[in-house]
Amino acid sequence: MSDDKFDSIVVGAGPAGVSAAITMARAGLNVALLERGEYPGAKNVQGAVLYSKMLQDVMPEFWKDCPLERAIVEENIWILTDTSGIKAGYKSPEYAQSEPANCYTIIRVAFDKWFSKKAEEAGVTLVTGVTVSDLVKKDGRIVGVKTTDGDELLASVVIACDGANSILAQKAGLHHEWRPDEIALGVKEILALPREKIEDRFGLEKNQGSTIEMVGDFTKGMMGYAFLYTNQESLAFGLGCALDDFQKTNAKPYDLLEEFKRHPLIRPLIEGSKSVEYSAHIIPEGAWPSMPPLYTDGLLIAGDAAQMINPSHREGSNMAMKAGQLAGETVVEAKKTGHYDAKTLSLYRKKLDDSFVLKDMYDHKDVEVKVRHNRELMTLYPGLLNKAAHDYFLVDGAPKRDHMRRIVQRFRRERGVVNLVKDAWALRKLVGEFSIG
Amino acid sequence: MTLEDKLGLLTYKGDHQTHIKITDAKVCLNCPKKPCVTACPAGVYTWDDVQKKIIMAYENCVECGAARMMCPFYNIEWVPPRGGFGVAYKYG
Numbered sequence: 001m002s003d004d005k006f007d008s009i010v011v012g013a014g015p016a017g018v019s020a021a022i023t024m025a026r027a028g029l030n031v032a033l034l035e036r037g038e039y040p041g042a043k044n045v046q047g048a049v050l051y052s053k054m055l056q057d058v059m060p061e062f063w064k065d066c067p068l069e070r071a072i073v074e075e076n077i078w079i080l081t082d083t084s085g086i087k088a089g090y091k092s093p094e095y096a097q098s099e100p101a102n103c104y105t106i107i108r109v110a111f112d113k114w115f116s117k118k119a120e121e122a123g124v125t126l127v128t129g130v131t132v133s134d135l136v137k138k139d140g141r142i143v144g145v146k147t148t149d150g151d152e153l154l155a156s157v158v159i160a161c162d163g164a165n166s167i168l169a170q171k172a173g174l175h176h177e178w179r180p181d182e183i184a185l186g187v188k189e190i191l192a193l194p195r196e197k198i199e200d201r202f203g204l205e206k207n208q209g210s211t212i213e214m215v216g217d218f219t220k221g222m223m224g225y226a227f228l229y230t231n232q233e234s235l236a237f238g239l240g241c242a243l244d245d246f247q248k249t250n251a252k253p254y255d256l257l258e259e260f261k262r263h264p265l266i267r268p269l270i271e272g273s274k275s276v277e278y279s280a281h282i283i284p285e286g287a288w289p290s291m292p293p294l295y296t297d298g299l300l301i302a303g304d305a306a307q308m309i310n311p312s313h314r315e316g317s318n319m320a321m322k323a324g325q326l327a328g329e330t331v332v333e334a335k336k337t338g339h340y341d342a343k344t345l346s347l348y349r350k351k352l353d354d355s356f357v358l359k360d361m362y363d364h365k366d367v368e369v370k371v372r373h374n375r376e377l378m379t380l381y382p383g384l385l386n387k388a389a390h391d392y393f394l395v396d397g398a399p400k401r402d403h404m405r406r407i408v409q410r411f412r413r414e415r416g417v418v419n420l421v422k423d424a425w426a427l428r429k430l431v432g433e434f435s436i437g
Numbered sequence: 438m439t440l441e442d443k444l445g446l447l448t449y450k451g452d453h454q455t456h457i458k459i460t461d462a463k464v465c466l467n468c469p470k471k472p473c474v475t476a477c478p479a480g481v482y483t484w485d486d487v488q489k490k491i492i493m494a495y496e497n498c499v500e501c502g503a504a505r506m507m508c509p510f511y512n513i514e515w516v517p518p519r520g521g522f523g524v525a526y527k528y529g
Contacts (some may be wrong), residue, residue, distance in 0.1 A: 129521030
């Protein structure tokens with residue numbers, strides 16, 4: 001194997017890596033795709049919501065044979081206290097009226113197997129069960145990778161799509177170890193439940209699905225969120241918090257999730273389900289300030305390895321696919337010139353700048369920092385908002401004006417007018433209202 | 438459901454060699470909060486009060502990699518297991 005020289009070696013058969021590999025193979029390049037799991041997906045964890053557009057750009061008509069769970073017609077955001085919740089959501093069957101739907105839930109392992117098979121069909125050499133531990137350099141330039149078995153594989157260019165624990169980006173000197181405040185830690189369970197029960201409980205028609213994202217008291221003041229997604233015959237239920245908060249609080253992620261199962265708004269939805277898998281993963285949520293340089297001589301990085309996550313809009317794998325595709329296109333261009341130096345590969349950055357990926361990363365560059373510095377958004381507001389809703393709906397013989405006065409007074413007392421304005425300003429990018437200009 | 442129950446749902450291909458090391462055991466003695474013990478989602482790290490050191494059940498690792506950054510002293514050396522070894526998710 002080590003005698004072969006590939007046009008490109010892609011490390012990691014996730015959404016970024018497979019997109020990159022397919023793009024290059026279709027252009028006639030000789031591509032190796034290395035995956036450390038026994039099969040693609042073995043090491044991967046996602047919520048998982050799959051957005052159609054970015055996959056379609058790589059795999060037109062993917063829905064004809066891609067293993068999809070449910071077409072999402074309803075998206076919800078819940079703000080919870082320990083005993084109550086405000087539910088906001090949007091439902092429209094229009095999301096799923098034409099193919100493809102806006103997004104689908106998927107079982108990530110099934111998807112990764114399918115996607116990497118498509119890469120093989122495009123001519124990619126997929127090698128599983130291979131952990132890459134280092135880069136091979138010649139005259140300061142990256143010319144290949146070294147595996148834990150001691151093999152060296154050579155290529156004109158390496159694309160590192162090795163995920164949130166990117167060993168390669170570090171070995172290339174593009175970044176040091178992540179700080180705990182740049183990383184979230186998530187745990188998740190797959191809860192098996194018959195499809196009729198899922199459709200009854202979530203008010204869904206056949207093959208249609210809904211998502212719920214949640215914030216509130218269940219994170220115990222930590223910066224984090226939870227999700228509950230509907231699959232065909234299972235629910236994906238997960239929770240994640242900033243790693244530095246886990247450091248400070250000594251909370252146990254699996255206990256938080258277990259406790260959350262008993263929440264009065266969650267329990268009836270998951271009742272009678274059977275846990276069939278537990279998983280954990282880190283999520284690189286350091287945003288724009290944490291993004292490492294995206295290329296160097298002989299190397300490009302994409303996906304989680306490059307911190308391409310937009311947590312305020314629940315996006316990541318779609319960014320990974322787009323970045324992978326653009327990295328692949330860049331290498332195809334580079335091959336025409338025969339140059340793989342940083343200057344030539346800078347085309348990748350230009351392509352990303354022109355795409356939604358870096359625009360969105362830039363626009364949401366400080367959301368996490370603002371929430372971090374406005375802790376009350378996590379700690380105080382769920383309670384205040386829930387009490388306000390409670391008073392609003394309460395009919396207790398008192399005039400409505402008394403209820404409204406009590407709501408306003410409570411906000412002023414607990415937070416103060418100046419802080420309320422500040423909080424609204426900090427939150428504006430979460431709801432998509434950008435600064436003027 | 439206990440953590441043991443949750444880990445019992447998983448399939449592993451066990452390796453006889455560990456992919457996790459504590460760089461300097463003495464550092465753990467002076468670590469006040471030991472977040473690795475509580476926040477590791479697979480309970481890989483436990484504090485042994487008799488031996489006065491962290492004991493590691495590396496076989497249980499679900500490979501999130503968080504321990505590396507979680508340790509306030511960056512005292513944990515974590516690398517992905519050798520090719521093909523470790524946890525293999527069925528759903529992911």
